[in-house]
Amino acid sequence: MISANEIRQKYLKFFESRGHKIIPSAPLIPENDPTTLFTSSGMQPLVLNLLGQPHPSGTRLVNSQKCIRTQDIEEVGDNRHTTFFEMLGNWSLGDYFKEEQLAWFYEFLTSEVSLSKDRLYVSVFEGDVSVPRDDESAGIWKKLGISENKIFHYGVKKNWWSRSGVPDLMPAGEPGGPDSEVFYEFTEVPHDPKFGSECHPNCECGRFLEIGNSVFMQYQKQADGSLKELPQKNVDFGGGLERLTAAAYNDPDIFKTDFFISAKKVLEDEIIDDSRGLRIILDHIRAAMFLIDSGVAPSNKDKGYVLRRLIRRAAAHAKIANCDLENGIVTLLTSAFVNEYSNTYPTLLKNKKDIIDEIENELTKFNKTLEAGIKLLGNAPSFDLYQSYGFPREVIEDLYEKRNIEFDENEFEAELKEHQDLSRTASKGMFKGGLQDRSEITTKYHTATHLLHAALRQVLGDHVHQAGSNITAERLRFDFSHPDKLTNQQIIQVEELINQKIAEDIPVTKVEMQKKQALAEGALAFFPEKYPDIANVYSIGGFSKELCGGPHVNSTAEIGSIKIFKEESLGSGTRRIYARIV
Secondary structure: OOOHHHHHHHHHHHHHOOOOEEOOOOOOOOOOOOOOOOOOOOOHHHHHHHOOOOOOOOOEEEEEEEEEOOOOHHHOOOOOOOOEEEEEEEEEEOOOOHHHHHHHHHHHHHHHOOOOHHHEEEEEEOOOOOOOOOHHHHHHHHHHOOOHHHEEEEOHHHHEEOOOOOHHHOOOOOEEEEEEEEEEEOOOOOOOHHHOOOOOOOOOOOOEEEEEEEEEEEEEEOOOOOEEEEEEEEEEEEEEHHHHHHHHHOOOOHHHOOOOHHHHHHHHOOOOOOHHHHHHHHHHHHHHHHHHHOOOOOOOOHHHHHHHHHHHHHHHHHHHOOOOOOOOHHHHHHHHHHHHHOOOOOHHHHOHHHHHHHHHHHHHHHHHHHHHHHOOOOOOOHHHHHHOOOOOHHHHHHHHHHOOOOOOHHHHHHHHHHHHHHHHHHHHHHHHOOHHHOOHHHHHHHHHHHHHHHHHHHHHOOOOOEEEEEEOOOOEEEEEEOOOOOOHHHHHHHHHHHHHHHHOOOEEEEEEEEHHHHHHOOOEOOOHHHOOOEEEEEEEOOOEEEEOOOOOOOEHHHOOOEEEEEEEEEEOOEEEEEEEEO
């Protein structure tokens, strides 16, 4: 039987043989991107290229992208939802379009993965007042051998794709377009009538599984709310590796794919009856492993909060099943996942001990929190346990039931809805600052980050390396390796050096060159493995030289004066600096 790793390699080679350049997976933590906490799709690092900026590797690209999505976290535990996944992706940046894309993906599924065409269903966009019905894609599918009764038309909620959803939710500047999805039918799975009288590809009963989505990224949202065709018509394809593997196995449960087999055996000796809890533990520990490998540490906000929630949710479900994750099981689980992934992602093996230590430390903290939260049972609103103590809902209900305390479901639901609405509002605000803020102010901050990096290395030493960054329209935030708190004098030195280089009005130049050559010549790179073999190298005179995707100012005087206003520790020999343009 074909393995998931073989499917990944077959996919990359298939598109490489058709003129695509294999590009590395971008980091899970987006570089200098305030629009989102994590990389959640393969297209996310390529937004500027989809809008017309040339990519150093050309117009045909392919990769397997690590992704984290947490909006469906409550769905994890079924047979197909995960928080971490790999997305196989291929892109045409103004090159080929629907005819080639749909034919190639069909050929890959039927020839390389050996899926029966009789099991394949497709969907296309039914059209609306702004964008016409996609009869072209439907016609291509018919020519390829998909019968008309297996071609379904859906509206914007199902067959339109942008990072922010349907066209009405897209911010100005955001690209999007109609898509064509491919579904695999598990004929052995009976339709569940509670999901409707008739089954269809987008039915939630489990008979169908989406295995690929070809997005025809040809529109851009305008400030007046309209959609305008982009100068170049793009293809943005994404297919979940775990889901494709499930289809190849003809088993709708992605937790039975080889990514999970070894780790699942660790838990099956401890958890027998709670299959949903077992899946949640497997998913959350795997996602936590990749986040820690990416430099995230548990905390009470942003990325760290998500990591903390994943670990604590896994621990809570383990406790429901009378399984103690601290009893050596985290080591066994992590080791199983590292063995499965380390050939593709070798940093996991290097960071294995740190990953285990970080998870176990958080588990110890959670046990103390659990004890404190239990004391509140019946004396505080149940939602406080969820929001303030990080208890999953299932755990709260279980604690209440065991103590014969009435659980007010209506009250909890009302509080949860209010909490989710506030979160969505905050997320929209974060997203709104994204593509719009790839503008003059954030471009200035982006270049200032390069100056800050170089200044820190000159003042503190060459051991300083970037560990992360975040830019908004109000400030820059820069994480870097350094063991000690900066003195006031060191902060003044760094700030003065940056402003000196700004005052010198040094040109910012970009060249495309071999990554190996650039690194050999001293160019810096945050996650160098994410860059293609031919990469953009930005230089600021002889002061700074870094691999980067941009954007940047033309010369340093455009930035203005920089003021460092905060410096703090992130633990583990990592510091964080905040600075703003004044």
